Amino acid sequence: MQITFLGTSSGVPTRSRNVSSVALRLPQRAELWLFDCGEGTQHQLLRSELKSSQLSRIFITHLHGDHIFGLMGLLASCGLAGNVQRIDIYGPSGLNDYLQAASRYSHTHFSYPIKVHVVRPGVIYENDEFTVTCGLLHHRITAFGYRVTEKDRQGRFDIEKAKALQIPSGPIYGQLKRGETVTLEDGRVIDGRELCGPTEIGRKIAYCTDTIYCDGAVQLAEDADVLIHEATFAHQDAEMAFQRLHSTTTMAAQTAYAAGVRRLIMTHFSPRYAPGNAIELKDLLREARAIFPKTDMAHDFMVYDVPRRRAVELNKLGVS
Known part of the structure; x- marks a missing residue:
């Protein structure tokens, strides 16, 4: 992805x-x-x-x-x-x-x-x-x-381990790859999960x-690997954010913190924070990182x- x-x-x-x-x-x-x-x-x-x-x-x-x-x-x-x-x-x-x-x-x-x-x-x-x-x-x-x-996806199937256990190839491998439990002709019971790597979350x-x-x-955003969230305004312009129902940098960071995400990527920035202005985009990033x-x-x-x-x-x- x-x-x-x-x-x-x-x-x-x-x-x-x-x-x-x-x-x-x-x-x-x-x-x-x-x-x-x-x-x-x-x-x-x-x-x-x-x-x-x-x-x-x-x-x-x-x-x-x-x-x-x-x-x-x-x-x-x-x-x-x-x-x-x-x-x-x-x-x-x-x-x-x-x-x-x-x-x-x-x-x-x-x-x-x-x-x-x-x-x-x-x-x-x-x-x-x-x-x-x-x-x-x-x-x-x-x-x-x-x-x-x-x-979630089942982890990688260890075909070499299956061969070492003398499990006959064929449809049985497909069942084991899916993590199913299979009974072999010789009576052995094989748990497919033991032949697969860690589950891919x-x-x-x-x-x-x-x-x-x-x-x-x-x-x-709960437990998301990445949250893409708007941060139209700097914290200093919070009143304008409330009037226009947009987020500040601190609101985006608070959302990420409350949701327990792994990464926040801010977007949707107001052009008012162009280089040379009193507040620049680097200031917005500093505000958010202070929280998240x-x-x-x-x-x-x-x-x-x-x-x-x-x-x-x-x-x-x-x-x-």
Whole structure:
């Protein structure tokens, strides 16, 4: 699982930062998922190492322009390129109306199927490897945060150990790889878990923007390997954050701390903190790290590989 930040500014783009969009690459499935699609996202994709032909799902948090103005252009370009099979889009009520109107008035017709899913809190998508859930955030309009949970996988099967035990190859190996218990023809009972390495713990990613500090964000981010959270304002501008229902750096850090995440990556920064101003982005990072030290500040085209956790061997034996 690899995260690429395609836009990290709030409200309007700057020379160095485009508006909101984050890509999640799933190399094992040759799929690309997008979270939000601000204006210019397709240009950012072209400038990155990502392949738009792998785009399969887009998750929209809310209907403010800096999160959706790039959606129609991206979908149209994918259709003209002819290299996308299908795209499923998830978002709040009204998203389908927006796309239908844009398509109608621009006379755009897609050459591939597009399905818009109206989301509600809970599970919104699941396959054999991932579960995606969403939850309500607290913003000026209806906004959702998303959580991607990778399912746990059985550890690597030790084929050499199986051969040493003179276990006959064939369908039995498949059962043992799945951690099942098998009785051999000679009466021996083999526990497949003893032939597999440590369980590969599924990774968890939470994406929360736009929102002020709220319980919904904490719940979505609980025990996540990485939390991507907006930090539009410095702590000094907290009053403005409350008025506009956006987060400060300290709110993002408090969310990460309360949720017990392993890494916080802040994004969605106000252009007011440009170099040379009284408060700069480096000050925002310092504020957040004072509360949650494992904090990073995203920039456009930043790539983050989500590390995989492994269960401790002793846990398999019931030892804590």
